[in-house]
Amino acid sequence: MNAAEELETVERYMRQRGYRWTSQRKLIAEVVFGTHEHFNAEELLEMCRGVDNQVSRATVYRTLAMLESAGFVEGLDTGEGGKRFEHILGHAHHDHMLCQVCGKILEFQDAELEKRKEAIARAQGFRLLSHSLKLNVECLDPGCEGRFGRTRPEEPSAHE
Amino acid sequence: MNAAEELETVERYMRQRGYRWTSQRKLIAEVVFGTHEHFNAEELLEMCRGVDNQVSRATVYRTLAMLESAGFVEGLDTGEGGKRFEHILGHAHHDHMLCQVCGKILEFQDAELEKRKEAIARAQGFRLLSHSLKLNVECLDPGCEGRFGRTRPEEPSAHE
């Protein structure tokens, strides 16, 4: 699925529900599906303003919320305040590792893990709608240094 | 580990680091370790004020942050704005299911899942510090109705 197809999917979704396909929504969707980075709302606004500096913050927030509730975009709580988003249309589900030292986000997929999550929900009689797994890790990159203002996270506490 | 022992552990932790064991911190810790519910900061404040209505919001937030970074308490993003907390001192690690309809939080443990998470991080060469898994489900309780203002979550979108 390429960016053009993704845009069409979004447009179709909007029109089917009686929402209008405005120039702003189109621009925002283009930017969202055109980047493969994780971005927050403010960064998305800046990227959009790079193309058309009339777009308002409110519209970016409103459109992002639609894309998220439609399941086209997913938010990840990184603990920095606010969420970071990524588009997931046309991408296989994946989970995240978040380096606690430098803030880097890594993606991974694991079929066994997915199966297990499904099985657990089913075993308890629930329907699994979605899920999010975040592994907080310490990454070993050479450039990994305190974007969060500290050099190493606190040792996992062993008070018991 | 009972509540008294948990309090002692917290007190010891504080004193060892040169923090003072004030009446407010003691009260807050008593309330935190005395409840087995998930609570948010505001609810904790109210519970504390039930005992001593002089406690300030600022102190509750400050103490809660200490307890969290010490690893005595864990926060869970429920998507309602703000986090819900639970004390984990003396409790085995568990993950959460969150009913998208009524907001109910369910806990579960799964050894196989835990092993797999460890293995994944290790395989990529990272040290796993902590992790959080949240399964968003639809619960089947009779009383399960729209605490979130809707009756059923949106169908998982099948646009592809």
Add this chain to the structure above:
DNA sequence: GTTACTGCAAAGCGTTTGCAATTAT
């Protein structure tokens, strides 16, 4: 023409902070 959407600025909400007074050590 009708109705949804936009941009703006103000308000909202949970949380954090500066500071003078208080309290634990």
Add this chain to the structure above:
DNA sequence: ATAATTGCAAACGCTTTGCAGTAAC
């Protein structure tokens, strides 16, 4: 006595909202 902690209220950062004007249908 000293230095950490408290309560207060103001500020904060991110997000949402009311409204009058604008654009999609």
